[in-house]
Amino acid sequence: xxxxxxxxxxxxxxxxxxxxxxxxxxxxxxxxxxxxxxxxxxxxxxxxxxxxxxxxxxxxxxxxxxxxxxxxxxxxxxxxxxxxxxxxxxxxxxxxxxxxxxxxxxxxx
Amino acid sequence: xxxxxxxxxxxxxxxxxxxxxxxxxxxxxxxxxxxxxxxxxxxxxxxxxxxxxxxxxxxxxxxxxxxxxxxxxxxxxxxxxxxxxxxxxxxxxxxxxxxxxxxxxxxxxxxx
Numbered sequence: 301x302x303x304x305x306x307x308x309x310x311x312x313x314x315x316x317x318x319x320x321x322x323x324x325x326x327x328x329x330x331x332x333x334x335x336x337x338x339x340x341x342x343x344x345x346x347x348x349x350x351x352x353x354x355x356x357x358x359x360x361x362x363x364x365x366x367x368x369x370x371x372x373x374x375x376x377x378x379x380x381x382x383x384x385x386x387x388x389x390x391x392x393x394x395x396x397x398x399x400x401x402x403x404x405x406x407x408x409x
Numbered sequence: 410x411x412x413x414x415x416x417x418x419x420x421x422x423x424x425x426x427x428x429x430x431x432x433x434x435x436x437x438x439x440x441x442x443x444x445x446x447x448x449x450x451x452x453x454x455x456x457x458x459x460x461x462x463x464x465x466x467x468x469x470x471x472x473x474x475x476x477x478x479x480x481x482x483x484x485x486x487x488x489x490x491x492x493x494x495x496x497x498x499x500x501x502x503x504x505x506x507x508x509x510x511x512x513x514x515x516x517x518x519x520x521x
Contacts (some may be wrong), residue, residue: 331508342499342512343452387452391508394459395440396467401451 302326304400306388311406312378320373320376320403322388331391334362334373337402346386347373375405383407410432412436415500415513422520428487430516432500439505441483443467445496446515451497452499458483490520 312318324332331350335343349355349364349371358368361374375382383402389397434441440459444452444465444467454467456475464475472494475486483502487494497517501510 322467332507340513343510344512345429345509348507348509389452389510394457394465395503395505395508396442396454396465397508397510398454398468399444399452401449 302390302392302398304369304388304390304398306386306400308401311404311408312375314378314380314407314409316378317374317376318405320375320386320388321402323370323374323390324369324371324400325388326369326392326398328382328392329366329390332362332364332371333389333391333397334371335387335389336384337346337387339407343387346350353378378407380407380409413500413502413511413513415498415516417516418514420516420518422490422518424491424520426490426520428490428518430485430487430498430500430518432483432485432502432513434483434502434511435481436502436504436511437480438502438511439480439509440503441477442501442503442510443473443483443485444499444501445469446499447496468515469509487518490518492520494518495520 334346337343347362385402386398442457458477500513
């Protein structure tokens with residue numbers, strides 16, 4: 301089975317750095333995705349990790365440790381538009397992904 | 410530009426009605442998926458398909474069926490809608506190799 305845990309809510313201040321954690325226990329692992337979802341919109345792809353280590357893309361970075369079943373999404377220089385839900389998803393077999401419940405991030409001025 | 414289109418953004422149906430949700434992608438993706446999204450429960454996989462006429466059950470297939478007659482089109486069918494199927498339904502597609510999901514805008518279904 302799949303068990304993916306991430307915090308339900310987080311709050312941070314504009315300009316700050318925030319780290320959103322995701323832990324997983326899955327029967328098959330072929331990579332981990334992070335998606336961003338603004339209220340009322342569809343999720344959109346942010347990052348993908350298949351090997352251990354840090355992937356950096358502008359203000360966003362994602363880290364993976366396969367031995368620990370752990371990933372985090374790091375958002376730097378927070379902006380108001382970063383207020384959204386952040387979804388951690390594990391890619392299993394046959395290309396299907398299982399999602400955590402999502403973390404709702406609120407950025408305050 | 411990549412596009413996944415869902416036929417209806419908002420639907421209101423009555424208990425017992427048959428409901429069709431249509432999804433079309435223009436990216437020649439092999440895989441297509443139907444998820445439902447409910448507050449506090451995240452995205453849950455209903456069914457997916459990795460090829461024409463192929464389908465696999467996801468985590469919550471009960472009360473649903475699917476059809477994939479053409480590569481670009483994946484339909485979700487509720488044979489007899491019930492109030493607990495009130496939800497946001499998201500269609501997605503991906504290349505078999507990458508797994509990165511491209512989502513449609515979603516269909517919000519209310520069953521009265």
